[in-house]
Amino acid sequence: MSAAAVLRGLLPGRADYADVPRTWRADLVAGATVGIVALPLALAFGISSGAGAAAGLVTAVVAGIVAAVFGGSNVQVSGPTGAMAVVLVPIVGEHGVGALAIVGILAGLLLVVAGVLRLGQLIGLVPWPVIAGFTAGIGVIIFLQQVPLVLGPSASAGTRPVLAAFSAATHADWSAAVWPLAAVAAVVLLMLLLPRIDERIPASLLAIVLVTIVAEVLDLPLARIGEIPSSLPMPSLPSVDPAVLQTLLTAAVAVAALSAIESLLSARVAVDLSGDARHNPDRELVGQGMACLASGAFGGIPATGAIARTAVNVKAGGRTRLAAISHSLVLLGVIYLASGPVSRIPTAALAAVLMLTAVRMIPYREIRTILRATRSDAAVLLLTMGVTVLVDLIEAVQLGIAVAAVFALRAVARTSGVRREEIDSDPDPADARIAVYRLTGSMFFGAAERVRAEVRADGDVEVVILAFSQLRTLDATGANTLAEIIRSLEKQGVTVLVKGVPSRHMALLRSVGVIEALRDPRHLFDRFPDALEHARSHVRRAEAARRTRATVAPA
Structure with missing residues (x-):
């Protein structure tokens, strides 16, 4: 709408009195x-x-x-x-x-x-x-x-x-x-x-x-x-x-x-x-x-x-x-x-x-x-x-x-966060080294620290899959926290795969550095089966490499 049309809508007109007769x-x-x-x-x-x-x-x-x-x-x-x-x-x-x-x-x-x-x-x-x-x-x-x-x-x-x-x-x-x-x-x-x-x-x-x-x-x-x-x-x-x-x-x-x-x-x-x-x-x-x-x-x-x-x-x-x-x-x-x-x-x-x-x-x-x-x-x-x-x-x-906003943010934060999911598919020995985390609700400043504390690679986990498909809203703080989580896991030698990023969040994730933090740009997937198969193949390759090193190691 043009500025002139906006101004006309703010001024009196003949239509205001159309019903007077x-x-x-x-x-x-x-x-x-x-x-x-x-x-x-x-x-x-x-x-x-x-x-x-x-x-x-x-x-x-x-x-x-x-x-x-x-x-x-x-x-x-x-x-x-x-x-x-x-x-x-x-x-x-x-x-x-x-x-x-x-x-x-x-x-x-x-x-x-x-x-x-x-x-x-x-x-x-x-x-x-x-x-x-x-x-x-x-x-x-x-x-x-x-x-x-x-x-x-x-x-x-x-x-x-x-x-x-x-x-x-x-x-x-x-x-x-x-x-x-x-x-x-x-x-x-x-x-x-x-x-x-x-x-x-x-x-x-x-x-x-x-x-x-x-x-x-x-x-x-x-x-x-x-x-x-x-x-x-x-x-x-x-x-x-x-x-x-x-x-x-x-x-x-x-x-x-x-x-x-x-x-x-x-x-x-x-x-x-x-x-x-x-x-x-x-x-x-x-x-x-x-x-x-x-x-x-x-x-x-x-x-x-x-x-x-x-x-x-x-x-x-x-x-x-x-x-x-x-x-x-x-x-x-x-x-x-x-x-x-x-x-x-x-x-x-x-x-x-x-x-x-x-x-x-x-x-x-x-x-x-x-x-x-x-x-x-x-x-x-x-x-x-x-x-x-x-x-x-x-x-x-x-x-x-202000107080109502704080309570509202607290309520949103409580219903937002991350949960670890079991892999719901045909069992595979590689699954023991794969952790799947699903982000839900809103990833914003009120929930970012809790997500940071919960996403981790315990024990023998070699691959972490971050599922974004249920993420409704995302702000700069949340995106930056995700980038820091990925960098931290990659420094530990854990491969991070990202699955199901809504298109509306992609520009923010790229600008903040989330995609750049991945070890390989190809570690971005649209479907969970594709991400899971890649994770399993990664675990198998890592296991094969370990067996090879053990075989050639001097007695």
């Missing part, structure tokens, strides 16, 4: 539904990130539209998410809210480059236990982040969620915390009960509205969101301090990695939910990159694909990009028409929404399944979850993938 009514209804669900989440995630409610709302509008137009999924909904908020908290604590625009723009550029380089397929390399542990860890962090918002006082910026929640619980003024706790209990109770009456009720939004009305009528002592803009800010490029640019670039890499992982996972879930397989992961990276760029320019925070909002979109009937676009337009209407009432929402009510969201996002069934699977999978899940909660999200994914 048929589905526009359902798309608009779905968009309005998602917008209602997204409003409290956008406000809450904005506050949770440290950037403020207004930043979350702006992100949902700007990034939501841009990702819908440029992204690789027809039904994905993007915006601020809990995972991204978790990553942004330490950035705000170290560099201030103003740094988020720079981080978002840098992360957006990285995502666009990753999409152009067609790195979207790499999401398939993330193991299931890592994804489950990562998701569960994020859920725990989101819950812990809300504890200081409810109990107060808030910890200093950048404090780890576990420590911040513990500090808030141990230093709380419980007499003053009665009303925030009551607001949390009311919102959670309403969110649990309202869907039982009618699943179509936007439970989180209605719960927040009711609690806000009660708080205003009774003038309850609850902290409010505060003023939010009544219009979108004008886009602008942030000023960059070269002294901190390198540090911010490191943060941008983490943000880009998280945005890529979460967006591609969300898009994959969308395919399963909608049954629409038209998804381009590389274009998804470009779309999320453009969304982060636009969000940063408008003063928002970096965005990702949102699994929960995407699921709501599909279940509500959304089938084209019009649904995700209209969800952002609904939120835009809130900014221009309802900024005053929104500013009076109690922060405890938003914290309650996030607490319940966090509890629901933990994949309990997947965790149980993985814990009952293998010990290595269980270890990867628990390690990823623990590092996510206690250390860092990106480091958790990196460490989880």
Whole structure:
């Protein structure tokens, strides 16, 4: 495929909206539904990130539209998410809210480059236990982040969620915390009960509205969101301090990695939910990159694909990009028409929404399944979850993938190696001096030393046959080890014959020197009977030579 064709596949086209004339009514209804669900989440995630409610709302509008137009999924909904908020908290604590625009723009550029380089397929390399542990860890962090918002006082910026929640619980003024706790209990109770009456009720939004009305009528002592803009800010490029640019670039890499992982996972879930397989992961990276760029320019925070909002979109009937676009337009209407009432929402009510969201996002069934699977999978899940909660999200994914890879290599190494076989043919006296070793599985760095230790010429063995026909994969370390084994045996006076080399391995064996290490290039065979016959004839000739030398030896 030409470069021009690749680039065309990463850009919007008329085909993206081919189904709109048929589905526009359902798309608009779905968009309005998602917008209602997204409003409290956008406000809450904005506050949770440290950037403020207004930043979350702006992100949902700007990034939501841009990702819908440029992204690789027809039904994905993007915006601020809990995972991204978790990553942004330490950035705000170290560099201030103003740094988020720079981080978002840098992360957006990285995502666009990753999409152009067609790195979207790499999401398939993330193991299931890592994804489950990562998701569960994020859920725990989101819950812990809300504890200081409810109990107060808030910890200093950048404090780890576990420590911040513990500090808030141990230093709380419980007499003053009665009303925030009551607001949390009311919102959670309403969110649990309202869907039982009618699943179509936007439970989180209605719960927040009711609690806000009660708080205003009774003038309850609850902290409010505060003023939010009544219009979108004008886009602008942030000023960059070269002294901190390198540090911010490191943060941008983490943000880009998280945005890529979460967006591609969300898009994959969308395919399963909608049954629409038209998804381009590389274009998804470009779309999320453009969304982060636009969000940063408008003063928002970096965005990702949102699994929960995407699921709501599909279940509500959304089938084209019009649904995700209209969800952002609904939120835009809130900014221009309802900024005053929104500013009076109690922060405890938003914290309650996030607490319940966090509890629901933990994949309990997947965790149980993985814990009952293998010990290595269980270890990867628990390690990823623990590092996510206690250390860092990106480091958790990196460490989880690394540990999973180690376990996988160990499993491959255990099923790979070499075994000595008996000669299964008509008996021949020469067979006592012939050893047959069959290489199986993968001859790679993880199994090379074990093969080296097991291939040997004991006793009177004069010929070793190495059978390669069951060797599936081979790397440079494995090939080099084979060359060293052959050289060592040949130095001992043992003739080595190689049988059944798969054609795909021949170039590597020649380049590393395996074939060159053989005493004679003709010691390479395609069939085992030919190799065995040559080995037997070699043993007979050697035996005849020994008898001749014994006969002519002086008395």
